[in-house]
Amino acid sequence: MAPKDPEATPVEALSRDEAATELQRLAQAIAWADAAYHRDDAPEISDADYDALKRRNARIEARFPDLKRPDSPSERVGAPPTEGFAKVVHSVRMLSLANAFDDEEITEFDARIRRYLGLAADAPLAYTAEPKIDGLSLSLRYEAGGLVQAATRGDGTEGEDVTRNVRTIGEIPERLEGGPDLLEVRGEVYMAHADFEALNARQEAAGQKRFANPRNAAAGSLRQLDPSVTAGRPLRFFAYGWGALSAPLAETQMGAIERLSALGFPTNPLTALCDGPGEMLARYREVERRRAALGYDIDGVVYKVNDLALQERLGFRSTTPRWAIAHKFPAELAWTQLEAIDIQVGRTGALSPVARLVPVTVGGVVVSNATLHNEDYIAGRDSQGNPIRDGKDIRVGDWVQVYRAGDVIPKLADVDLSRRPEGATAYVFPTSCPECGSDAIREEGDSVRRCTGGLICPAQAIEKLKHFVSRAAFDIEGLGAKQVEQFYLLGWIREPADIFTLAARDAAGEKALVAPQEVLAGLHDEERGEARERLADALGLEGFDREEVARTFERRSRTPLSEQLGWGEKSVRNLFDAIEERREIPIERMIFALGIRHVGETAAQLLARHYGRWEAFLAAMDAATDQAGPAWDDLLSIDGVGAVLARSLVTSVTQDAERASIDRLAGELTVLEAEQPDTEGSPVAGKTVVFTGKLEKMTRAEAKARAESLGARVSGSVSAKTDLLVAGPGAGSKAKKATELGVEIIDEDDWLKLIGAA
């Protein structure tokens, strides 16, 4: 059990008996945290919390030396679970693959590539096909033939340095002969079935936890802090790709794989060349047929365009290469019973139903929750009103079939009406918010029902704050989702601006922004049991008693954070330092952090680039309030901004309460001007370019992607703001308009010459 947080009595005030009791409690709590960290590779409490426990233990021991226990945590040897793995930024992003689940999607994949490349349906186009190993991706960096770094995939941009562990894997060469000077090899670490069974037998004999499946075993083994543990684990490796290179490996994917094999890397023996969708699908069946006998887990077949020059032309979408796709095997299914349907309220007020299930193992993992999407889904209809699951609705008590979409997200596939319990009634979707009681309404044509409470809804307020501190927004170290939620419940932070005044209020001994009566007022009716529980929990109380809650609420408001359990002086200082660091914030993060519907990372980036300065952005929003006029048109002229986004943005930013909150926040900050894309030496940076007519050396999509990578804005129509028109043969009205407006016109060859210089 996790240690609760009984309001910490100052060490000085502890009686002897209390001290002895607490030392025992601390010893247990620390041992529990250690075990959770080492055994499960999943710390249950934060490093800061852990440090605070240890420090309090040490202080009590210092005051009562004779009470020191034989199992005192301060005597424990071994590395404290502070340092994890160093972060590694990948020089070339490790992307994921687009997925396909049926044959048709593979035909479409081929057609899409041909279209993009401008190839006829019958032109030759070869693909490689290889089994998709179910393990963990790894990037191995070799310099001058020697392995210098191994990193996990992480989020694709930044992974963890696992070099010391990887050096213990026999199948990964330490040195290469005759490779390029710089070579990053990418592949999959996995554990074979036989090795997995043997490992689990050993784990069990040693009284340790069995691993749920080979992939978890491989992941757990690779992420050992002690490389000697990894050395004892039977990890294996298949190379399938590469990142940074000082010289090309080959001209084709197949050639590159053969080269990696010649350099000493294991490559998958089932890798084959296919000349089109027909052969690809035949290969898929073949691999599927041999799946059970392979001796290791695979979850599909990956196809890649064989010609590397074509791969380069195809390039990437935002998170996946265009030249590859993973054809997944059908997901495993399992039947279980639906215990309850809960409603969660998101940042935008969306009411999302979640299925609480009798736990069931699906694909090696125990699943107890699954998404139910929205009210139509429960009723057995899709957003167009067409029946899904043959129109069967879902009721509490039903037997339902579960699968893990993409091997991750649990979903329901079917309902067994023959086993429906007698008296089961159709689920009635709430029409008021379960968190704040406000009306929950569904807009015309929308599939989700939303709480109309806005910021008075605690769920929305908390989710908005979580979004605010999230990685792509303010990313404040030491202030994660958990802390934000707790600070909100304790009344210390109600809106983003409050984060930046917290340190001062802490020093002044008055953190709460609301009176306890006010907090309690919202908890009157009996239905709000959950909210009461959460508040009691945040206060560290076992039960809910109004007077005790109010008392504790005030005491915690007055007690400096550094004296509260779970926090120590150092962690508090780190938190406040991290907050101070974010008083300077890039404008794109600021815009994203506001959490406006339809404005995600990408849209925020576009807006930041367009307006440059924060004041200019706000002024433009004000000028566009009436949704007409030059400011409104200017907003809509941004490529990627349409009417829906614009309306959502302008109404949010100019709405009084919201705006006041934004201004309070901005008052605490220095918002940094947008950085233009890194296009040093690009002749077209910041220019607005329009393509028209037929392009002969590249497709329109390629031309657009290339121009944007050089910092140009590509627009669809010629206007006074257009700097350059690239006109191929057959250009018509656009060329005419450009001439009228005096916009420079060049042909495709001139364009290539122009950007070739970059």
Next chain:
DNA sequence: GAGCCTCGAGTTCC
């Protein structure tokens, strides 16, 4: 107006 292609939002489990 139809058909992509992306992005945004919501979600689970480790």
Next chain:
DNA sequence: CTCGAGGCTC
């Protein structure tokens, strides 16, 4: 990771 929907292209 997926679904829904916004926005762009044809």
